[in-house]
Amino acid sequence: MSSFSTLRRRVLGDSSSEPSRAPSPNPAFKDKNGEHVTLVPTSKLKQLASKRSKRRQWLVFGLGGLFGIVIAAFFAQQNDVINLEGLMDMNLDSLLEAIPAGIVKDAKDITRHERETVNYDSFTVGLHLQSQGVKARHPVIMIPGVISTGLESWGTEEGSRPYFRKRLWGSWSMMRALVLDKASWKRHIMLDKLTGLDPPGIKLRAAQGFDAADFFITGYWIWSKILENLATLGYDPSNAFTAAYDWRLSCEKLELRDHYFTRLKAHIETGFRTSGEKVVLISHSMGSQVLFYFLHWVEAEAHGGGGPDWVNTFVDSWINISGSMLGALKGYPAVLSGEMKDTAQLNAFAVYGLEKFLAKHERVELFRAMPGASSMLPIGGNAVWGNKTFAPDDPKNQTVSYGTFINFKESNSTQSPANLTVDESHSYLMENSDTWYRDQVQTTYSYGVAHSRAEVERNGKDPRKWMNPLETRLPIAPHLKIYCFYGVGKPTERSYWYREDRDPTSKLNVTIDTTFTNGGIDRGVVMGEGDGTVPLMSNGYMCAKGWRINRYNPAGVTVKVYEMPHEPDRFSPRGGPNTGDHVDILGRASLNDLILRVAGGKGSHIEDNYVSNIRDYSEKVKIYDEG
Numbered sequence: 001m002s003s004f005s006t007l008r009r010r011v012l013g014d015s016s017s018e019p020s021r022a023p024s025p026n027p028a029f030k031d032k033n034g035e036h037v038t039l040v041p042t043s044k045l046k047q048l049a050s051k052r053s054k055r056r057q058w059l060v061f062g063l064g065g066l067f068g069i070v071i072a073a074f075f076a077q078q079n080d081v082i083n084l085e086g087l088m089d090m091n092l093d094s095l096l097e098a099i100p101a102g103i104v105k106d107a108k109d110i111t112r113h114e115r116e117t118v119n120y121d122s123f124t125v126g127l128h129l130q131s132q133g134v135k136a137r138h139p140v141i142m143i144p145g146v147i148s149t150g151l152e153s154w155g156t157e158e159g160s161r162p163y164f165r166k167r168l169w170g171s172w173s174m175m176r177a178l179v180l181d182k183a184s185w186k187r188h189i190m191l192d193k194l195t196g197l198d199p200p201g202i203k204l205r206a207a208q209g210f211d212a213a214d215f216f217i218t219g220y221w222i223w224s225k226i227l228e229n230l231a232t233l234g235y236d237p238s239n240a241f242t243a244a245y246d247w248r249l250s251c252e253k254l255e256l257r258d259h260y261f262t263r264l265k266a267h268i269e270t271g272f273r274t275s276g277e278k279v280v281l282i283s284h285s286m287g288s289q290v291l292f293y294f295l296h297w298v299e300a301e302a303h304g305g306g307g308p309d310w311v312n313t314f315v316d317s318w319i320n321i322s323g324s325m326l327g328a329l330k331g332y333p334a335v336l337s338g339e340m341k342d343t344a345q346l347n348a349f350a351v352y353g354l355e356k357f358l359a360k361h362e363r364v365e366l367f368r369a370m371p372g373a374s375s376m377l378p379i380g381g382n383a384v385w386g387n388k389t390f391a392p393d394d395p396k397n398q399t400v401s402y403g404t405f406i407n408f409k410e411s412n413s414t415q416s417p418a419n420l421t422v423d424e425s426h427s428y429l430m431e432n433s434d435t436w437y438r439d440q441v442q443t444t445y446s447y448g449v450a451h452s453r454a455e456v457e458r459n460g461k462d463p464r465k466w467m468n469p470l471e472t473r474l475p476i477a478p479h480l481k482i483y484c485f486y487g488v489g490k491p492t493e494r495s496y497w498y499r500e501d502r503d504p505t506s507k508l509n510v511t512i513d514t515t516f517t518n519g520g521i522d523r524g525v526v527m528g529e530g531d532g533t534v535p536l537m538s539n540g541y542m543c544a545k546g547w548r549i550n551r552y553n554p555a556g557v558t559v560k561v562y563e564m565p566h567e568p569d570r571f572s573p574r575g576g577p578n579t580g581d582h583v584d585i586l587g588r589a590s591l592n593d594l595i596l597r598v599a600g601g602k603g604s605h606i607e608d609n610y611v612s613n614i615r616d617y618s619e620k621v622k623i624y625d626e627g
Contacts, residue, residue, distance in 0.1 A: 022208060080273060088283060122225050125592040126232025134600040136234035138280040138316050141264070142213075142242045145285025145322075145583075146373065148222050149244040151189070157201045159184060162324040168204060168280030170216050184360070189248075190369035191435040194237045195442075198255050205246065206258070212238075212244035221574075225587040227283075229596055239275060241267050246424050248370040250444045251293045252463060261297050265304055268314050278316035278612065281597050284586065285534070289375055289467045290321030295475050296466040303463075304342055312477035321591070322486045322531055322582050324376055325469050325546075326384060326538040327447075329405070330374040330493045335437075336429055337501075337513045338363030341493050341525045361507035368437045371444060377429075377446045378405075378422050380470050383622040384537060385422040392620035393494075393528060393537055393613075398520075415509040416500050431508060449623055469542050469552065470623065476555045484543035484559065485591055487580025488612040489534040489566040492530025497521060529612060531566070533582035536614055536623075544610075545618035549625045562609045564590060 016413045051076040052410040150170030166173040168188050177185040192199045206212060214224040223242070230240055243264050245254055254260040271279045295311055298304035330340045338360035349575040358366075367373055378385055385391060386403025394401050404419040406428070411418045420428055426447060430438050444466045450456045452473040459472045466472060474480075499513040520526055529536040543561045547553040566580030575581050577589035585591055597603055 002375060018340070022235055044329060052409045058108040063462045064487060076412075082405065083529070085352060108287065122313065123232050123607070125150075126229035126596060127587055129593065129600065130232055133597060134232075134233060134602060136599065137601040138277045138599055139237060140222060140227070140230060140280050140282060140599050141267055141281040142240075142241045143282075143287035143291050144213040144223065144242065144244060144247075144280065145287045146247045146376065148216070148284070148287075149210055151248075151601070152207050152215075153188060153202050153203065154205050155188075155203040157195055160188070161204065163188070167207065172217055175217070186366065186518065189249055190366060191371065192438075193369055193434075193501065194441060196250060196371045197257055206244045208242075208244055210240075210242050215248055222583065223284075224585060226595060228593060228620050229592045230599065233596055233598070233600060237455050243267065243272070245290065247372045250371040250375070250440075251290060251297075251467065252444065254290075255297070255303075255362060255369070261294050261304060262296060265298050265306065272314045278314060280317045280319065282595065283317040283323060284321045285582065286372070286376060288320045288325060291318065292325070292469060293463075293466040295595060296460065296472060297463070308476055311475040314477055315477065316479055317481040317483060317603055319595060319598055320482060320484045320537060320543070322534060323484065324365055324534045324538050324586060325542045326379040328376045328383075328534045328538060329495075330533065331373060332378065332405075332425060332429070333496055333512060334363065335367045335377070336432075337372065337498075337508055337511050338367065341527075350400065355395065361510065364508065368433070368440075369438055374441050375467055377426065377441075378445060379468050379536075380449055380541075380621075380623075381423040381426075381447065382421050383449050384470075384541065387421055388419065388515050392617045393535075400520075402494050403524070405495050407495065409497065409499065409513065416498065416534075451550070453626060455552075456551045469546060472549060473551060474557050475552045477557060479599075480553045480555075481555045481603060482538070482543070482547070482557060483603065485585075486534075486539040486593055487531035487566050487582065487585045487588075488529065488536060488539075488563045488614075490530060490532040490580055491527035491617060492535050493525060493531055494528030494535060495522040495526040496532075497526070505626045531580055531585065533584040536612055537617065540612065540614035541618050541621060544614045545622070550621070551626060560608055561614075562594060562606065563611045563614070564588060564609075565611050 020129060050344055051346075088178065127223055149168070150167045152165055152167045155161075156164065163177065164172070166177075168174050174185075177188075183441050187199065188202050188204055190199070191197060196206065197551075210227055211222075213222055214227055215221050228234075243260075245260050246258060249257065249259075257260065257607075268279045268281075281291060294304075298306045299308055299310050301307075304310070307433055309559050333339045349442040350627060382403070385405060386394070388403055388404055389401055391402035391453070394403075400407075405422045407421040408416040410416055415432075417428070430441070446459075446462075447467055448471060450459055456471065459468075462603060474482075497516045498510045499515045501508045503511075503603045514523040517523050531539060540561070540563070542552075547557065547559045553559070564580050564585065565578075566575075567578040569576030569578070569579070572579075574587060575584045577587070578584060579588055594606060597606060
């Protein structure tokens with residue numbers, strides 16, 4: 001979900017670039033020639049902006065119109081707008097010939113100014129640390145986030161042969177298959193609704209190696225900047241590894257089908273034995289939840305069999321980047337009605353195209369048939385997310401609490417009941433879902449809170465609870481260090497306004513009320529704090545408070561928090577070296593600096609850095625230490 005929303009923001013634009021509350025650490029970097037690399041002052045940016053504002057508006061208008069025509073063609077049925085076969089024959093030169101010369105010139109000028117404004121060499125951070133004597137020390141294993149890993153077809157039956165070893169997720173092959181053969185693409189990408197595994201005749205597997213998650217599609221980087229900087233310290237395939245996985249699967253099925261955790265355990269042990277150093281684990285987004293599950297699995301006698309000392313023996317540090325430890329609230333409307341902010345706030349033309357191409361009920365079916373995605377439903381219930389009158393992260397003087405997660409202007413039927421808290425919303429989702437989805441969620445996940453040490457210890461024997469840090473504990477690993485690095489200051493989905501779906505052609509009961517805009521409600525969506533995808537409470541609560549509670553961290557594992565304010569560069573489509581966006585933060589200069597310091601054995605010098613109110617919010621969460 002996050003990559004879809006991020007791609008949309010890059011193309012259609014995102015107005016949510018508010019200044020953050022505190023400056024980001026800005027170490028002085030030097031390039032390969034020893035010259036200082038700095039950012040252009042704000043005053044110069046303003047001058048550039050004022051001089052070019054009118055031409056930029058015409059550029060956006062012109063390119064936006066052209067883009068709209070192309071997208072409409074892709075989203076419509078083949079005979080509705082344009083013959084797709086002819087569209088596929090169109091090349092870039094013919095496309096540029098159709099654009100007025102002035103617009104092409106403006107596009108080139110803006111690109112040039114972007115490069116002049118932010119001189120950010122991908123290798124700069126690593127070269128700077130290398131000059132300070134930092135070098136590769138700990139083996140590094142990376143666990144990507146949800147939808148970051150490419151998925152390729154290994155099926156050999158007739159319907160799969162055209163896609164053999166082609167990526168049906170995370171490449172232009174995916175785009176082509178989705179447009180030209182949507183039904184076949186859906187058959188391949190959706191798991192069997194009853195087994196949660198491959199449908200008969202279909203075999204999709206996670207791509208492997210660094211290529212699995214360095215780019216989503218050509219030109220759209222994810223982990224590549226981290227890999228580039230690691231390489232400057234001496235990392236290569238002998239001491240670094242990407243533990244890619246099929247994010248559609250539940251953790252239980254990941255091990256059953258792909259032996260994922262068995263292989264991850266072997267990679268960690270091999271890294272330790274070949275280097276003589278403990279391993280540094282780096283996870284992002286949902287990857288942090290997968291890694292938390294692994295920490296339970298690897299020690300359990302009936303599973304990994306490593307015993308209670310395994311983590312303390314083999315793992316030095318866990319770098320938790322933008323970890324959705326308590327879920328992502330936007331996952332809920334995705335499986336309830338196939339929507340989120342990115343779809344609710346499209347214009348009418350784009351909505352028509354999207355519905356024509358992939359209707360809401362199809363998106364619901366798609367999301368629900370990927371059991372791994374349901375791990376990101378909100379964890380902690382009302383204790384974390386609030387009740388009908390209060391939420392820990394409510395801003396001062398806010399008239400309507402975030403605690404009512406799903407709201408209805410008209411509450412007059414079973415389909416549109418009274419306003420719902422997170423706990424009530426979960427029950428509502430289960431009551432209004434097909435039996436196969438309800439059984440799948442209830443037998444795989446648990447979203448509650450354990451309020452006693454005895455309950456936490458019992459839950460350690462229940463794999464359903466291994467992804468929930470509020471029901472299970474960290475390993476007894478007193479030498480383990482956890483670093484929580486995440487962005488703050490970017491508006492993030494926090495609650496929603498719904499209505500009954502009265503469209504006679506719809507197969508759903510409710511839909512986001514996109515007609516409702518009032519104060520902080522924008523077309524049915526209420527925004528709160530976070531990194532644009534994961535709310536602040538999910539990124540920060542366990543790190544700032546939860547793992548300071550004894551029953552969740554009985555060994556006293558050291559946990560450090562480093563928040564990074566979202567300070568995007570207006571001329572950079574990915575936010576530049578100071579972005580705090582959920583995905584783009586992987587290219588942030590200060591994040592790469594911190595990662596390399598931990599990998600190089602210098603993590604002890606990192607101090608806590610709070611720029612949000614997460615500590616104040618955490619004190620208001622209704623979860624308390626015993627005694």
